[in-house]
Every structure is written in C-alpha cells, then in structure tokens.
Amino acid sequence: MLAFILKRLGLAALVALTVSAISFSLLYIAGDPASAIAGESATDADIEAIREYYGFDRPLIVQYLEWLTNALQGNFGESYYFELPVSQLIADRLSITMMLGVCGISFALLFAVPLGVVAALRPNSFIDRFSLFLSVMGQAMPSFWFGLILIVIFSINLGWLPASGASSWRHFILPTIVLGYYAMPAIMRLTRTGMLEVLSADYVRTARAKGLSQRKILFKHALRNAIIPVVSLAAVQMGFMLGGSIVVESIFALHGAGYLAWESISRNDLPTIQALILIFSMFYIVFTLLADIVNAWLDPRMRVH
C-alpha cells in the first residue's frame, strides 16, 4: 500500500509540473505581462521599464526554467503585484480558502448523504420529491444570487450574521452555506441512485432473508457500497471548491486563494499564478489519491488494482 501511495505521489508531482509548464506558456501568450502589471493608464516608458525590471525580454524557456529551479527549492519568488514573497501571500490566503472548502464540503456531505439515503429508502415519497426540489434549486441558482439573498435576509434584515470579512467563525457561516449548497445536489443524487441500486442487489436480499436488522443492512452493507462513487465525487468537489470559490470569496470579501488566483490572472502576476496553479493541481491530485485510498478501504476488491 505504501509503495502504491509513494508511486502515486511521484506521479502527482510530475502531473503538477506539466500543468504548470503548459499554463506558464499559455498565460504568457494571453497578453503582455509588462503591460498588464503597469495597468491601464501606463505609458510606453512605464511598460518598457517594467519589462526590463522583471526580465520579460528574455526567452520564455529561460524564464520558466528559472522559476522551476526556484520552485523546487520552495521559493516561488515575489508577487509582481504585491511585491511580497508569494509563499507568504498564499499562506495567508490559502488558510481562508481551505477553511471555506472544508466547511463547504462538510456541510454538503452532512446534508446530502442522509437526504440521499432517505430519498432512496422512500422513492417517490414527499422527502424524495423534496430532495429532488432542493437539488434542482441548488443547481439552478447562481452562487452570487444565492449569496446576495442570504446577505439581504441574515445581514441586512435580521442583522444576525456579518456580510463580509473573515475575522471570526461567524463570517464563514453564510459563505459555507452558499458553497456547500452548490456541491449538495450532485452528492445527494449520486447517494440516492447508488442506494437504490445497492438495495435491490442480491446480497442485500440475502441479508434481508437472513433476518438482519434494517439498520445493519443499511449501514453495514448498503451504504458502504453506495458511498464509493460519492467519495470520489466529494474529492473532486473539494478540489473544485479550493480553486473555484472565486464568486463566493468575492461576494463575502474573504480574500482567499480562489479570489487571489482570479485577480492574479487579470493582473498577469505570473509568480502568484504559477504557485497557485501548482498548489491547486497538487490538491486535486492528493484529494483524488485520498479518495482512492478511502475507496480501497471501503471496498477491498479495489486494492487489487
């Protein structure tokens, strides 16, 4: 198992580097970085000065190799925009995004899995229809709209929760709901389908015939198998939340890594974008790996592969 994990980790690092190499060149041709850094009202002289100062006049491959050498030593350089070490900048912001991502996925799992199970147990019942309604709503409602509605209700009218900022746990409640609700429908429907399938499987019928209690059948036999695809999905959703919580971070002024990535792209802040792409892709890979391990634990047959 350990060899399997190490091999996967090594592969993960290679994938992350490939991703960064491709994105490095893509970002570079998307627009002149000197001009983007200088801003909208810059003159030719400003742009020329910046081009020389940051060494953009050198060949792309030289710039990339220099970045790579430093990155392997843990040095991501200085942000062009903030003129602060990228590692420090990202450490500050990543903690907020991580917090938001973990809260979001926990919220989604906490509500989606039980709802999915109950819906599968009573197909076409009120609770099934209700969970279907919830999932349609969750998928149809844009995050910025839902976020604003929550702000209007809970911040402006009721005055219970802060609308923006990240200085206390209360600041995370509304963003967690918005982010978690977005991830809920897929998890819920996958749980429901998986449960329906498993509940009609032969081994469940056998278990029932043997006279096992409903609880035992449900949690020990059915859910354990039905949850396998959900784990993989949740891992991907978690990766998505880290990189994709841009809208939520922007509405609630959370200044996390997602928003930083988005802003850095518009500013062509190459060192920051590079580091973030590398970190985000590593997260994706690690989460997928973790999901594989959990699945292997849930279903011993998977360990063979």
Add this chain to the structure above:
Amino acid sequence: MSVQIIKRGAVQAALLSSLSMMSFSAPALAGKSDDTLRVAFTKEVENVDSYFNSAREGVILQRTVWDGLVYRDPATNEYVGNLATEWKWVDDVTLEFKLREGVKFHNGEEFDADDVVYTVNFVADKDNGVKTQRNVNWMKSAEKLDKYTVQIHLKEPFPAAIEFLAGPVSMYPNEYYAEVGPAGMGLKPVGTGPYKVTSVEPGTHYQLEKYDGYHDSPKGQPKIGKLDIRTIPDVNTQIAELFNGELDFIWQVPADQAGKLAGMDKLTVANESTMRIGYLSLDAAGRTGADNPFTKLKVRQAVAHAIDRKTIVQALLRGKSKVVNTACFPSQFGCEQEVTSYEYDPEKAKALLAEAGYPDGFTTDFYAYRNRDYAEALANFLNEVGIKTNFHMLKYSALRELRMSSGTPITFQTWGSYSINDTSAITSQFFKHGSLDDARDDEVRDWLEVADTSTDPEERKAYYSKALQKIADEAYWTPLFSYNTNYVFSKDVEFQPTPDEIVRFATMSWN
C-alpha cells in the same frame, strides 16, 4: 456578457427587495458613534508605498498619508505651498523650493532638505523601479542648498512639473526609507500627511488615525478620528454593508444602483465628473493597411456624425458626465474648447460614406476593453449608418499589445490622465508618434512638442490649441464623453467630491 446581464438583473431584484424591507429595519451601527469612518475599496492595492502602486485607491492613500511640496486647490486649480512655502524657476530646468519649517513625519523624524533630496534622487533613478515612470522620469536629481532650501533639476524643460509635484510626487522620510525600502514602507507607511497608518493587512485592510501633529497644510486639518478601510470587491456587498451600518462610505457605484440608493433616507448620493474621457481612436495612419477606410477623412467624419453621444450620456453614463468635443478633459491646462465639433446626423454620415466611396458602407473590426454596454451602443450607432462592426472585447493588456504591434482600425478607448490637470497628460500621450498613435501627424507632433516644453504659458496654450484644432478637423479621434463617479455615504458624513476623483478624507467631517 449574458452572465453580466443576469447578474445585473439579479442584483437589481435583490436590491429592490432589500430596499422594501429597509422600511422596517433601520441600520443600527454607524461610524459616527466611535469616530471611525468605515470605507470600502473595490480593488486590492498592491503596495501602500505610493511609488509602487498604480491604482486609484493607491492614489487616495497617497494623498492621505503623504504630502507633496505643492498643493493644487481642487476648487480653483491654483497652486499653493504645502511642504514648501515658496518656489521659483531658476531657469528652464531648475526649480528652487523654500521648505516649511517645523514639519514632522509620523515617526517623529523632522522634515527638511535631506528628505526632499533623498526622495527625488531615489524615485528619479530608473533602477529603483518606480511603477509609474511618467510621474518621476522628468526629474534628474535634487540638491540641498541649506537645511530648508532645495533645488530640483529637470532632465529637460517640463512646464507641468509643478502639477506633478502637487500630485503624485510625495515626500518620504530619508532615514526611515533608506532603512526599510519600498517593502517596509508598504507595510508600515510613514509620511507627513493628515492621517497616519496604524495597521496594514496587504491588499485587504488598512487602519488609519488622525495625525495630531499635522502641520498647517492647505489640505486642511483632519476632523474624523479614525479611518477603517476594507477591500470588498463586490459592489453589491458594499451596498449591503452600507445598509447594515458596517460601512459609511463607498464610491464608483454604477449609475443604475446609485439612482435607487438616492431615494434612501439614510444615504447621500453625490456625483462628480472625473478626468477620464472616452473616445474612439481611428486608424488614420493606415497601420492596419493602407486601404483601410479610416485613412479617408470623410469616413472619419462620418464616424463622428454617426454617434449620438448625448443619448449615450443621458441613458448610460448619467450623472455629471458631459459630451466632450476635444481630445482632452475640459479643465486641463491648454484644453482648447473652440474646435470643430460633429453633431449627431446619421444622414450626413451616410452621405459622407458615399462620398468616400462606400455607398453601402463597409465591415470593420471594432475593439473595446471596458464598459461593454457603452461599446455596444457605439457599435450599434456605427451599424446604423452602414459601418458593420465585428465586435471584439479584449483584456486591456491584449488589446494594447495588438494596438502597439499592428494597430486596430477602430477602438473604443478611455484615458484618465492620472488626474493631472494638464493637456500634456493626454493629448501628448497619443499624438507624438508613440506606439498608440493612430494618426502619426508630423505637424501635430511638432506643435505638441513646443507646447510640452515651453515655459511660457501663453505659448503653451497657443500650440495646444493648434494641435487640438487639427486633431478635430482631421477627426483623428472621435471624443465621446467624460466619465463620472457616484459616491454613496451615510447621512452622518459630510463630503464634497472633486473632478480629480481623489477622495480627500481630511476634508470630511461628521454631520
């Protein structure tokens, strides 16, 4: 685009619903009770060190924390002494300043000639990488004559020098800056300005406090005790925070939202024009091909006649925006207003196109980088007279690169002149054969050269006038309109906006 429209619609609905609910839930908190003005910035400022940022928010912090040698009264546009009490031109390239005595920086360091010499020599050195080179690259060096007398040497005659010394060139404490550099200054800024910075969370949160030792400055003595500035990127969240009393002051609020907020009892909406103007740049020089239609004068004139600028201003920009006829902002020194102007006349536009050899019009690429709604309106007006447009919305850096390398036939552009109240900050930027000059007119370039370097104000005016008249006659640009900004703040706050779009906290007070 569709996302933008949906978002705008959704926001309107959210706002409307909250407005209706506001009737029974009044905002409770306000900054007046603890003497703290709570402000939102939309953009993350890169570095508080004013020489290392280029954002509007950075300019506002700069005027709050630091002072220049001179100050321009935003109401009268007159220059008065700030850190200097007197100044004179020794010759075309030398300015001499008598400094104010008894001024202290926020850290207790005394302000004198050494600070001016250090600051100027540091920022003028290209290797130190000041972000906006234009602000400083006209200076060569500074020299101390005695403790309170200093000379600034220019590279070449530059009549707008005083305007820059009254604006972006602020004075830094030499000992402190030598020790901490731009990175340290960005985290713990020290100036002589009306407010001192007490805490900085880079890009996200700034806290400032009234500087009790502030000198007798024309900026006025600060009245509000503390400023708490947070970055909130989403305008709707800013508005929500304004409703629930967590913010007292926001600005750059879109016209439609400002219109709704104006009806609220507890809020004031103030509108003021800015120095930013919008214009169409036409490829008269034939950079995109010698056969391109915009090389023909009649086609350019047709474009100018095709656009109903008044309607765009009334329907989209609103506020104090005005139609602009000259290639500069009207208040700028030398911005001649008596030039050929082109009324909205689509029939005349069609006739001019026919005369130019395009009776059925033609198709062209049309580029824009901001204000998609304005750009689309412009494209529609062009389409109506037969100029069919392939609409391209690009990121600014990509568009700029395209314009610099191969040119673009017709582009919707804007320029804010860095809030510099001098025609050289706009017209000379674009008509002196630089990479963004689509006209390449030698005569215009030569006239601007004289106007930019002469130290005789009358001569400057005369030459700017000649250049601007020719630009209008030749319809190189289609000047469109000036932008405006909506400021929305609590009724507890007293504030008067100015056209340079600089929020001066020192002039604000509680009602």
